[in-house]
Amino acid sequence: MMITDKTKKHSPTLGLYLHIPFCVGKCRYCDFYSAPAGRRMQERYVAALVSDLIATAPKAQAYTVDTVYIGGGTPTLLSGESLALLLDTVRAHYRLLPCAEITVECNPTTLTDGLFECLAAAGVNRVSIGLQSASEHELQALGRPHGYGEFVRTYRAARAAGIKNISVDLMFGIPHQTRDSLQSTLDAVLALAPEHISAYGLRVEEGTPFFAVREELPIADDDTVADMQEQIAAVLTRAGYLHYEVSNYAKKGYCSRHNMRYWLGAPYLGLGPAAHSYFEGVRTAVLPDTAAYIAAQEQGRGACICESHEIGSHEAQEEYVMLRMRLFEGIDEADFAARFGVELEKAYGPFDKLLSGGLLRREDGRIAFTERGMYVSNAILSDWLDFGR
Numbered sequence: 137m138m139i140t141d142k143t144k145k146h147s148p149t150l151g152l153y154l155h156i157p158f159c160v161g162k163c164r165y166c167d168f169y170s171a172p173a174g175r176r177m178q179e180r181y182v183a184a185l186v187s188d189l190i191a192t193a194p195k196a197q198a199y200t201v202d203t204v205y206i207g208g209g210t211p212t213l214l215s216g217e218s219l220a221l222l223l224d225t226v227r228a229h230y231r232l233l234p235c236a237e238i239t240v241e242c243n244p245t246t247l248t249d250g251l252f253e254c255l256a257a258a259g260v261n262r263v264s265i266g267l268q269s270a271s272e273h274e275l276q277a278l279g280r281p282h283g284y285g286e287f288v289r290t291y292r293a294a295r296a297a298g299i300k301n302i303s304v305d306l307m308f309g310i311p312h313q314t315r316d317s318l319q320s321t322l323d324a325v326l327a328l329a330p331e332h333i334s335a336y337g338l339r340v341e342e343g344t345p346f347f348a349v350r351e352e353l354p355i356a357d358d359d360t361v362a363d364m365q366e367q368i369a370a371v372l373t374r375a376g377y378l379h380y381e382v383s384n385y386a387k388k389g390y391c392s393r394h395n396m397r398y399w400l401g402a403p404y405l406g407l408g409p410a411a412h413s414y415f416e417g418v419r420t421a422v423l424p425d426t427a428a429y430i431a432a433q434e435q436g437r438g439a440c441i442c443e444s445h446e447i448g449s450h451e452a453q454e455e456y457v458m459l460r461m462r463l464f465e466g467i468d469e470a471d472f473a474a475r476f477g478v479e480l481e482k483a484y485g486p487f488d489k490l491l492s493g494g495l496l497r498r499e500d501g502r503i504a505f506t507e508r509g510m511y512v513s514n515a516i517l518s519d520w521l522d523f524g525r
Contacts, residue, residue: 150199155408156211169410170209184433193229203394212246216254244286252297262301303332331390466504
């Protein structure tokens with residue numbers, strides 16, 4: 137992922153992820169680090185994030201930032217002016233590509249007058265709206281704080297403000313969801329024609345409200361959930377979306393450039409509590425503690441790094457396979473051999489049964505999962521990869 141910038145030829149590119157750890161309230165399935173916060177806490181947090189951006193900038197001086205992703209939590213709990221300040225800070229202290237992809241996640245409950253106009257003026261050119269389902273019953277089951285009507289108003293407000301790249305998040309395997317109700321959700325979203333759609337299967341994670349009642353949750357069995365995944369792929373590909381990653385679909389030219397960084401192993405810096413980075417061969421994580429993060433920045437102590445791990449050669453190979461096989465394009469076999477000094481099939485094969493069984497495909501020197509193979513990709517990759525086992 138190299139982009140040539142007029143100010144510096146062949147400058148390596150970099151992504152920035154800014155975590156906004158605030159939300160209206162926890163959804164029943166959510167295990168991301170976020171919590172409600174008052175206005176004063178939000179103001180202190182934005183100031184801390186600005187300080188962190190400035191302090192981190194020297195690390196990035198040899199790079200051109202081509203993606204910025206503001207996620208959470210719910211970034212749009214902050215004012216448009218606060219979000220604009222963060223982007224102004226990026227522009228002032230980093231080499232930001234003029235055509236950089238700049239994404240902000242938003243929740244339909246946080247729409248305020250003029251929000252998207254303010255974001256567009258600040259350079260935001262992509263928004264990701266969390267819907268999950270068009271069914272009011274299913275939204276209530278998830279603990280989502282909005283209805284479908286609020287989502288539509290939010291979507292139309294973003295369009296009216298000139299945002300030409302909108303992503304919609306969906307979920308399947310929701311309590312009470314059926315294939316018919318899923319189809320209704322897909323039909324409703326396709327009628328709006330977003331550029332990008334993410335569709336994730338519900339995972340009942342430890343520590344969430346759903347986990348406490350996991351035995352009583354009225355969710356579909358594994359076979360039905362697999363059918364739902366297949367249904368989503370069939371419906372969206374027929375509608376002209378490229379199934380470019382296991383859980384992601386895009387119209388031509390609208391794949392998420394920022395998320396592609398993760399899957400291609402390209403460098404990114406994450407700022408804010410619980411944020412992760414992958415930079416110059418080292419993975420780091422910030423302590424998931426907003427109060428500690430703010431205090432550290434106010435006292436000039438820098439980010440509270442709680443994990444730092446240098447990626448060794450074997451782990452780099454395992455990550456390369458795990459992440460790139462999530463993509464529809466799969467792995468370039470010649471590139472793999474050049475990087476790691478071994479042929480892909482010698483390292484992880486033989487592939488004969490998977491190829492003849494229709495789970496893998498080999499085209500133009502690449503190995504990738506077929507559509508059917510994507511549904512069982514986790515099982516196949518768990519057989520291939522050991523990560524030091």
